[in-house]
Amino acid sequence: MEIFALFDCIISPACLLSQATGGLKIGMLLFLVASGLTLVFGVLGVINFAHGALYMLGAYFSWQVMTLTGHFGLSVILGSLGVGIFGLLFERTLISRIYNAELLVQILLCYSVVLILDDLVMIIWGDEFLSSVGVPEVFQVPPLFIFDAIIPPFHLAIIGMSFIVGIILWFIMTKTRFGRLVRAAAVNPKMLEALGININFIRAGVFMLGSFLAGLGGALAASVGSVVSGMGNSIIIESFIVTVIGGMGSISGAFLASLIIGMARSFGAVAMPLFTDGLMFLIMVLVLVIRPQGLMGNKKK
Amino acid sequence: MLKIDKLSKSFGGILATDNVSLELKPNSINALIGPNGAGKTTLFNLITGKIDIDEGQIFIDNTNITNLKESEITHLGIARAFQITNIFSTLSVQDSIKVALLAKQHGLNNMWNRFKAHSINKEAESIAKLSGLTKSYNTISSALSHGDQKLLDIALALALKPKVLLLDEPTAGMGPEERWKMIDRIQKLWKKTKMTVLFIEHDMDIVFDIAQNIYVLQQGAIIAEGTPKEIKSNKKVIKAYLGGGKK
Amino acid sequence: MNLLKKDNFQRDVFLGLLVWFMLIIFYYILPDPGIHDIIQKVFILGLFAMSLNILIGYLGLIAFGHAAFFASGAYTLGLFLQSDFVLNLAGFSIPVAIVLAVLVSSILATLIGVICIRLKDIYFSFLTLAFQMLIYSIILALVNITGGDQGLMGGFPKPPFLGIDLGKPFDFYAFTIFISIITIVLLRQLIESPFGYGLRMIRDNSERPAALGFNNQKHKLIAFIIAGSIAGLAGSLQALLDVGAYPEWAFWSKSAEPLFMILLGGMHSFLGPLMGALIFEILNDFVTANTRYYGLVLGLVILCFVLGLKKGLLDWLLIKLNRK
Numbered sequence: 001m002e003i004f005a006l007f008d009c010i011i012s013p014a015c016l017l018s019q020a021t022g023g024l025k026i027g028m029l030l031f032l033v034a035s036g037l038t039l040v041f042g043v044l045g046v047i048n049f050a051h052g053a054l055y056m057l058g059a060y061f062s063w064q065v066m067t068l069t070g071h072f073g074l075s076v077i078l079g080s081l082g083v084g085i086f087g088l089l090f091e092r093t094l095i096s097r098i099y100n101a102e103l104l105v106q107i108l109l110c111y112s113v114v115l116i117l118d119d120l121v122m123i124i125w126g127d128e129f130l131s132s133v134g135v136p137e138v139f140q141v142p143p144l145f146i147f148d149a150i151i152p153p154f155h156l157a158i159i160g161m162s163f164i165v166g167i168i169l170w171f172i173m174t175k176t177r178f179g180r181l182v183r184a185a186a187v188n189p190k191m192l193e194a195l196g197i198n199i200n201f202i203r204a205g206v207f208m209l210g211s212f213l214a215g216l217g218g219a220l221a222a223s224v225g226s227v228v229s230g231m232g233n234s235i236i237i238e239s240f241i242v243t244v245i246g247g248m249g250s251i252s253g254a255f256l257a258s259l260i261i262g263m264a265r266s267f268g269a270v271a272m273p274l275f276t277d278g279l280m281f282l283i284m285v286l287v288l289v290i291r292p293q294g295l296m297g298n299k300k301k
Numbered sequence: 302m303l304k305i306d307k308l309s310k311s312f313g314g315i316l317a318t319d320n321v322s323l324e325l326k327p328n329s330i331n332a333l334i335g336p337n338g339a340g341k342t343t344l345f346n347l348i349t350g351k352i353d354i355d356e357g358q359i360f361i362d363n364t365n366i367t368n369l370k371e372s373e374i375t376h377l378g379i380a381r382a383f384q385i386t387n388i389f390s391t392l393s394v395q396d397s398i399k400v401a402l403l404a405k406q407h408g409l410n411n412m413w414n415r416f417k418a419h420s421i422n423k424e425a426e427s428i429a430k431l432s433g434l435t436k437s438y439n440t441i442s443s444a445l446s447h448g449d450q451k452l453l454d455i456a457l458a459l460a461l462k463p464k465v466l467l468l469d470e471p472t473a474g475m476g477p478e479e480r481w482k483m484i485d486r487i488q489k490l491w492k493k494t495k496m497t498v499l500f501i502e503h504d505m506d507i508v509f510d511i512a513q514n515i516y517v518l519q520q521g522a523i524i525a526e527g528t529p530k531e532i533k534s535n536k537k538v539i540k541a542y543l544g545g546g547k548k
Numbered sequence: 549m550n551l552l553k554k555d556n557f558q559r560d561v562f563l564g565l566l567v568w569f570m571l572i573i574f575y576y577i578l579p580d581p582g583i584h585d586i587i588q589k590v591f592i593l594g595l596f597a598m599s600l601n602i603l604i605g606y607l608g609l610i611a612f613g614h615a616a617f618f619a620s621g622a623y624t625l626g627l628f629l630q631s632d633f634v635l636n637l638a639g640f641s642i643p644v645a646i647v648l649a650v651l652v653s654s655i656l657a658t659l660i661g662v663i664c665i666r667l668k669d670i671y672f673s674f675l676t677l678a679f680q681m682l683i684y685s686i687i688l689a690l691v692n693i694t695g696g697d698q699g700l701m702g703g704f705p706k707p708p709f710l711g712i713d714l715g716k717p718f719d720f721y722a723f724t725i726f727i728s729i730i731t732i733v734l735l736r737q738l739i740e741s742p743f744g745y746g747l748r749m750i751r752d753n754s755e756r757p758a759a760l761g762f763n764n765q766k767h768k769l770i771a772f773i774i775a776g777s778i779a780g781l782a783g784s785l786q787a788l789l790d791v792g793a794y795p796e797w798a799f800w801s802k803s804a805e806p807l808f809m810i811l812l813g814g815m816h817s818f819l820g821p822l823m824g825a826l827i828f829e830i831l832n833d834f835v836t837a838n839t840r841y842y843g844l845v846l847g848l849v850i851l852c853f854v855l856g857l858k859k860g861l862l863d864w865l866l867i868k869l870n871r872k
């Protein structure tokens with residue numbers, strides 16, 4: 001472990017700033033994906049193991065749209081919307097059958113979908129890495145130098161975009177009728193049914209929204225990294241970490257946890273490059289041991 | 302036998318048990334009555350160590366059991382049956398009684414015998430007989446009738462050979478006929494085993510019929526206690542409880 | 549035969565040895581290395597799955613980090629067989645290495661178990677997953693010892709012991725199956741003992757046992773340690789087979805494999821997971837010979853089991869047989 005490297009980094013404004021923006025970027029991208037996972041869990045009670053596969057689909061979809069149209073904005077929007085629609089179908093055909101099933105059944109069903117999707121994308125797009133969609137032209141400008149820290153403007157854009165999505169999500173959940181219904185559905189689904197509200201509609205909507213968020217994360221990831229089958233298999237674990245640390249079902253918890261994990265990854269890479277992943281799992285273990293319900297979760301009675 | 306001294310418990314500001322004191326005589330059969338939400342089950346939970354005590358003390362045979370763990374208290378001779386049946390759904394009646402017997406004797410750590418061939422079989426049969434479950438001895442618990450599930454719940458407690466037996470609404474969810482059968486059985490049990498019994502019951506006819514001593518609980522506090530006769534004529538009870546439209 | 553009628557330990561030992569003997573004869577009747585390979589793998593993975601089923605099927609705890617113990621067994625065996633300390637024992641090195649592998653796995657299971665069993669449901673699952681991934685990260689980080697992402701480097705010798713040379717295919721086949729069968733017979737004893745019924749009791753209702761004077765936590769911990777040790781044994785056998793150990797064995801997807809086997813074979817019959825391992829291996833062998841898209845086929849099969857049959861094959865068969 002290189003504690004001194006970390007120390008050196010923290011006292012140097014350049015290193016501190018660039019690691020912090022790096023951490024923010026990782027954290028905010030993670031938040032996009034994890035917020036969908038935690039939302040689905042909170043309302044539907046389903047641990048969607050296939051959430052990472054939806055993220056992967058988002059990357060492939062947006063890559064496809066980009067290749068066809070060359071329009072970045074369009075690729076992100078269509079890519080994530082496509083995943084949202086896919087999620088809707090997924091929920092109607094499969095997930096809706098396992099709402100009351102045991103945990104094991106939920107895990108296995110979702111994981112079988114992961115296996116299927118991982119191979120399907122290979123059949124459709126081939127098993128080679130697809131090179132990244134690339135940063136849109138507007139952002140193909142020299143990086144900013146702030147206190148000698150090199151900061152790619154596109155990273156700032158990703159952070160900003162994720163932030164906006166987070167705010168929209170917050171707005172939907174707290175200020176709209178849909179959001180109120182969703183929160184009510186999470187607490188007491190029977191009550192909603194008694195009020196004559198179609199609970200299936202809410203569930204499908206939430207799952208679609210969750211899938212959309214995973215797809216959006218994937219679409220943005222496709223612009224900074226390559227696209228490959230199985231790319232969802234590490235993001236799903238990271239999203240689980242975030243969900244657990246933040247408190248399962250809590251979106252604000254997911255936000256906080258995403259920031260923690262983003263920073264842990266970014267600064268961890270300086271302090272202990274070989275153990276960056278280990279650091280995340282260590283945090284997860286500690287949270288589960290000390291506060292199993294997560295930082296912002298409610299303690300169950 | 303069982304002595305409770307100034308016991309209190311509150312749940313987030315609501316006083317569920319309010320300065321309760323009582324003492325059960327050896328080999329007595331007692332009833333605990335009170336309206337819904339009076340804190341009857343809570344009192345059982347406190348006695349058995351299922352939930353923590355806020356204030357007060359509990360003794361069994363002069364042994365202080367306050368703040369002991371639920372399993373430790375069980376070993377000291379208190380057993381209970383639950384209001385909502387609390388049994389092992391995939392085990393047969395026989396196997397359920399056997400695990401209860403073995404749990405009491407620390408016999409479940411045994412890895413070297415076969416459970417099915419365990420010498421405890423005779424004892425299990427006698428418990429089943431005592432509880433009237435001989436006919437359904439090999440039935441899986443989840444397939445039992447509601448009444449038999451209640452009996453099994455009691456049988457599990459009996460397997461512990463307790464000094465004090467707490468029964469939480471043993472007749473809950475039963476029709477009149479089934480009710481009296483159950484009560485009959487409990488009365489016989491009590492006579493045979495010489496246990497001290499405390500049971501919760503809503504049916505006043507039953508209570509007045511078999512209890513030697515009655516405790517009336519209201520909003521967590523004991524508002525009256527005494528023989529059926531005394532209770533019947535107690536003004537507080539009539540006002541608070543019996544007066545409420547009861548025949 | 550009287551011996552076969554009663555369900556007791558002697559009968560199981562007898563049946564176990566009989567099966568072992570028949571598989572040995574089978575080895576000569578069908579001299580196809582591919583099939584021998586499948587059979588020994590079925591036993592190794594079957595042990596792995598059966599050990600997990602102690603927790604899932606009998607205790608009702610969905611452990612999602614069981615591969616941690618598989619990997620710890622594999623790495624411990626490999627590392628000890630690379631060390632002078634064990635190799636100096638010459639004729640004893642392999643038995644000693646296996647014992648040490650099981651021992652280290654059981655210690656690891658104790659440490660992890662003490663913490664995990666305090667949690668319930670999904671929280672338990674997540675904590676086991678987190679520990680497993682922590683161990684995965686440690687394996688990757690300790691490059692000097694474990695070889696990092698390349699896996700244990702340079703292989704290790706397999707010195708003969710008691711006239712058994714695990715370098716020879718037959719010896720390995722007979723040895724692995726023997727060890728597995730013995731373990732399965734012992735596991736059967738455990739499951740059918742009062743201890744095993746204690747597990748079922750907790751699975752059915754985790755609240756009542758305390759009112760029977762019983763300590764759930766201790767029971768769960770012991771079961772967790774036993775499950776981890778057997779997984780360690782399976783891992784050590786796998787390492788002997790592959791003459792190596794790989795970090796993927798500690799990755800979460802490795803923990804999904806025994807889950808599949810349990811699903812395919814059935815969690816409510818003792819040999820269900822072993823049967824699941826058989827289905828899994830045959831499927832694996834058959835599909836990979838015909839298509840590159842193994843995951844697609846496996847995924848579809850699992851989907852059929854989850855939504856269609858709704859239980860494992862052996863569970864299903866036993867229910868059908870009992871009805872008649």
Ligand SMILES: Nc1ncnc2c1ncn2[C@@H]1O[C@H](COP(=O)(O)OP(=O)(O)OP(=O)(O)O)[C@@H](O)[C@H]1O
Nearest residue numbers: 312315317335336337338339340341342343344384
């Ligand atoms: N674990 C708990 N947490 C919070 N409040 C509780 C808890 N257990 C009981 N209470 C409250 O304590 C009060 C007494 O409940 P209790 O179950 O003891 O009543 P009871 O007399 O057994 O009623 P019933 O006849 O309906 O069974 C109720 O207001 C109940 O809501």
Ligand SMILES: [Mg+2]
Nearest residue numbers: 341342343384
């Ligand atoms: Mg009650």
